[in-house]
Amino acid sequence: MIALDTNVVLRFLVQDDPPQSARAVAFFASLSVEQPAYLCREVIVDLVQVLERNYRLSRAEIAAAIDGLLAARELVVESREMVGQAVEHYRQGGPGFLDQMIVVGARRAGCRSVVTFDRQAGMTPHSG
Known part of the structure; x- marks a missing residue:
């Protein structure tokens, strides 16, 4: 498996x-379920x-683009469900995507809330 960088x-x-x-399109066209590419959360x-x-x-x-990546069977997306939850919250408004990823990750770890100085992130209904 080959990992993808943001620029590709x-x-x-x-x-x-x-x-x-053109090179990126050709690369994506070469992928398959049997020969997928890896997409990490940081990317x-x-x-x-x-x-x-x-x-x-x-x-x-942006949410539609991420939805497309998540739906691609030729991509192995790290924490696919977590990214999907974060992108859904992001689509609805509130804090940025990174903050949504932090909140979703914290919830998955069993945290009740996220301590932050970021007023917008602290006020969102998605922050726990």
């Missing part, structure tokens, strides 16, 4: 660099931040 996933999704995008968090900051995509657009 980004080129595949946004198609903004023709040579790199997904980085991808969301880049899509927000550099590409100014809406939460709905």
